[in-house]
Each structure stands twice: as C-alpha cells, then as structure tokens.
Amino acid sequence: MADALAERLSSLEERFSSHSYEGRGPALLIKEGSIPILVSAPHAVMQTREGKDKRAEILTGALALWLHEEAGIHVFCHARSDGHDPNFDAFEENTYQRELVRYCLEHRISCVLDLHGAASDRGFGVDIGTGGKEHPSLLGHKFLLDLMNASLVQTVGKLGRFDDAVMHDGVFAAAGPHTIGRNVSERAQAPALQLEINGQLRNVADPSAAAALAKGLALFCLMAGRWDKEAPDPQVMHLFQAKEQLPRDVCYLSAGSHEGISGTLCLQGPSGEAPLVHVRTADRAYAEARLASSAVGEDACPSAIFLPNRMTKRLFGGASGQGLLEPEAGMPVLVQRTPARACMVRVPVAEHVDRVYVSHDVAEWIEKETGDSARPKECVLYSRVSDTQLVIDPHGADYAPYALVAHEESVYVPRYFKALLGIGQLPVHQIRQEEMELLLDRADADTCELMRRSYGPSTTRSDPFCRLREDCSGDDLRRLAQAERALGVDRALELVLADAPKAKEKGRLGRIGDAFLDRWIGSRKLWLLSTYAKDEDDANGIARLSPDLMKLAGVEDNDRICVRFGSAQAQLRVLVDEGIDDARVSLPAGTRAALGIDSVNDVVTVERKESHILRRSMDLQLMALLGTVIAVFQLDLDLPIQMLICLVLFPIISWAALNEERVKVR
16 A cells, blocks of 8 residues: 555656656646645745755655645645745745735635655654744644644654654744745634654655655545534544443543543544534543553653544544555544524424524524635534434425514424424423533432432443432423423524535436326325344345334335434344334344434435335236237227337326325325
C-alpha cells in the first residue's frame, strides 16, 4: 500500500518537476473540491526571492493533488515559475495570494493548509505555523491545531525518527506580514495552518515515511471537512475501544474530558458522523484498563473517548485511501455539541395529521442549512426522552398556509407521532437512562425521590431505558405528570440536521415502473417503531408485524416489505407475530445496521413491495389470461383481429385480477 502511494505521488509530481522544476502550463493550478478545505502549495516549483532563485519544495504539489483525489479538498498550487515568491512578495504585488483570497471567499473555504518543505536534517517532522504564540491565524479555532497535531502524532510520530515529530510555531511560525497564512486568515477570514515538512517525509524512495505523512494529512482534511462552524466548542479526543459492545450510541469519556460535557454529542470521523451520541463517564479504572496497552498510553487519558465497534466502523470504516485510514487506538475524533434546534411542540388541525410540519421560520432554516451544505443532509426530529429519531420530509412541511396564528420555532406533531416519539402522554412510560440522569440533576429533592420510586432501572445491559413501574399509585402518577411537565419532558424534541446516507438513485425507467406499480397495485405507508427481532429472524432476514398491521399493510406471511429510514431502505420477508405491539415492527440486526438505525426505538416507514405482490398474483392472472386467449380464438374471426382483442383484454383482465390487492390498501 505504501509503495503504491509513493508511486502515485511520483506520477503526480511530474506536473511540477518538468523543465527542472520550472513547471509547465499556467502559473496557477486550481482544482475545485467537494469539502471546504483548501491545500496550498506555493513552492511546488522554483520561485524567485529578492532576485535569487530558490529550489522547489519537492512533493508539496503532489501531496495537494493526492489529497484532492483521496479527500476531495480544493487545490491551489504554483505550477510554473514566474519570477515571484507567493509566500514572500507583498500582497498588492502577489497574484497568487490575491487569487487565493478571492477563491477562498467565493468557495466559502473553512480552513487552509499551506504546505512547505524543510531540510532533511531538521530535528522535527512537521512544524505547524499559526502566526505565533496566540495562534492568530486560527481565528480562535484552536481545535484545528489540536486536530492536526493529533493526526500527525498518530502517523508521523509512530515512525520514531524525529526529536519532535510535530511541533508548532517553532522555527517557522508563519508570523511574517506577507505570508499566505496571515493574509488568508485576515483577508478571507479562513483559519490557516502553515506546515513545514521535513524532507525525509517528502521522499518517495522511503514509502513508509511518505505514507505516514499522507495518512496524517488525509485524516485531518476528512475530519476538518466535517466541521460544523455553528457547533460550539469543538474538541479533539482520542479513540479507544469501549469495554462493553452494546448496540447503543453511547460514548464513554475519561473523567478529565467529561467535565462540563453532558447530554448529546455529535462525533465526527474521517468517513462519517454520529450526531446523537449519549455521554457516560468512564471511571479511572475503566480508562486505565483500556489505555494500558495503547501506543498513546496514559497521556491520552484526559482526552480519551471509548466507542463500541459499530460506532467506530461508522466513523472510520468508509474512509478513503483503500484502508489507509483504518482505525487505530489513539486516532483523533472530533467531538462537538449536536447541532440542533429546540422547538415548541404543537398539534396540527385535524385535516393534517398524516405527517409532521414545522413553522415558517424553521422551514426557512432547514432550506438554508440543507441548501448550503456540501454534504446531503436529512432533517431528523429527535426525542431525547425516548431516544427516538423520526426523519421528516422538509418539502411541503411549512405549516404557514394552514396555521390560523403564526408560531415561531414550532413543530406540529400529530397525536400518533407524539406517541411514537414517546411524549404522547404524561407521565411517559420510558426514559433513556442518560436523559434520566440529566432530569434528576435538574429536579429538586422531592421530585428526584418521586422519579426514582416510580421508574425501574433497565433489566439487561443492552436495554437503555428506565421504565414506569406498574405498581405506581394514582397520586404518584398525578404528581409525576406535573413534575415531568415542569421539567419539559413533553417538549423534549429537537430538529437535527444529520448526514444523509448515500442513496442509489433510480433511473427514469425505474421511476416509471414504480409509478405504474403504485397505480396498478398500490400500497399503504405505515410509520412504526423499530424493535429487536427474534434470534432466528436475525439469521434469516425476517421482519414481523402484528395481525392488524399485516392487514393494514395488505401483506400475508412471506410477502416482502420495503422498510425505509430516511433515504436508506431495505427489503425483508414479513411474518405475523401475535405478541408484537401494534405500533412496532421487529427488524433484524443486520437490517438496522444497514438502515443506519442507532436506536431500537427509531421510527421507520413500512410498505409492501408491490413487485412481489405482482409476482405472487401471477398464477391467477395467467389463468385468466389463458382462458381469455382460448375463448377469443374460438371466435370465427381473422387472426389479426383475435390478437387485437387479446391485447385489449389483457390489461383489463390484469386490472380486474389485482382488484382484491388494491382494495386491501385503498
């Protein structure tokens, strides 16, 4: 793998090394990216400073182009010598910097990496320049320095070749008045880091060193590219394996990093995000047990984050680089507050109880945020109490045309959907363990005692809920309902914008076929809560519904259903289950993972698979069609007329044969 990377870098370097590193083509090489990170290579070819030629800083241009291929960053390189030095000349005379600032403003670049080369005999691997001690080039976003430091320590640091694998603002602080870092940060308001890279790391004859550098830069770019500027106080923590592998989105934080952090977090990795992760404290013994054999060791304990394997795979499993970024102990994870919008919960009028709506200002916010995002986003209505996600369709969700009175910051939730979200009535029947801890922190002593008396802890380690006891007295239930209303339990809904999974788009013929089947056969969409499947169902990919829901969905045993969660979907065989609740569908573990369901309490939509119904009814249709053909050919008519009659009758007979299936859902 390292050899292949070195070979690719050598190939990309040819763009700059031609004509003895004077380069070729236009002086500026610009490539547009898909994430808001830009990599600048001003010395990829020879430059002229104060009338003297200076050698090119080898491989800086190739690294920028490779990062464009692997991470989707923007590229801005000096690709042909023109008698100037882009990192030294005054801004007014510096075409490179003026165009770079303009490009950053036009493309809303959130961070600039300026690559440079240092001599091979330097004692450091990489010197990160941020303008000096106060890091002025970072514009207050110091976590970017922490993230770059953690990424390079994890990769370059493991080579063990340098006195200081990574240092910052040491020999090269990028503090001069005409440096790229200073002008980009001041004029384009984009945080900038200047990287002076030791020549040993820019040598393709040493593939392991070049791969370590490339891996560290790619790790930073992919994670910084997911940075949400609206999220307050991002932090960089180190990844370790959780002691318990539970099917829950819970992270354990070491005691030092847990201070001041509670509720729900958004975790960012190089290949994905987990936007609704609950926090638990890892005690010292827990942390030391997990860090004992780590390469990072106890130094990472104050900033350690412990994740189960399924979440680690979600954050790191799909990273680019053909395995170059496989997760290892100590890798950085970007931790942010969940970007969410709290809304007042209201009920829509009776004519609009088939979906969730939002007020006009919230609809405008969703449109703005999803339209400006470089990555596809889904709008999720999230209940902290029940840990339930309901993906809503923002198109046509603006309730303004139906509201008699305009309400700001509101979400209109019909009664059935409130029940699905776990806040349909007070007191609520179950509360997520982590949310219960937060409620108890906010409640007075009497309320705490009442809640602890009324709710029983979970019965198994995989069960995340505290459930209302069946033996609660009527007086306790009334007091509990009042206490939960005062604590805002019935309003614990947030709108969250989360990364949407990549959905395979159907072609035109596929969409036409779906429209035909919907008209010819039909289906009914059911909103249901997902829950665990039986052990035998996990192995066989089987979903189960109650008898009443089977009738509503228009399906029979062994029919196929389509289960959707946002833009992700899966197809399953379905069987009836007398013991399952009428608001739930049991889904196998593999299906839940494929759909991106983080809780067994998330809302999915279920519809019957119309093409399966068509195939199941094929024998009935064939018998009817065969009888029609025999009858028509008994008539004393010319063959063309007989064939024409059959062609006319076939769709009529097929329509009639499928009438029973349409009646089930219409």
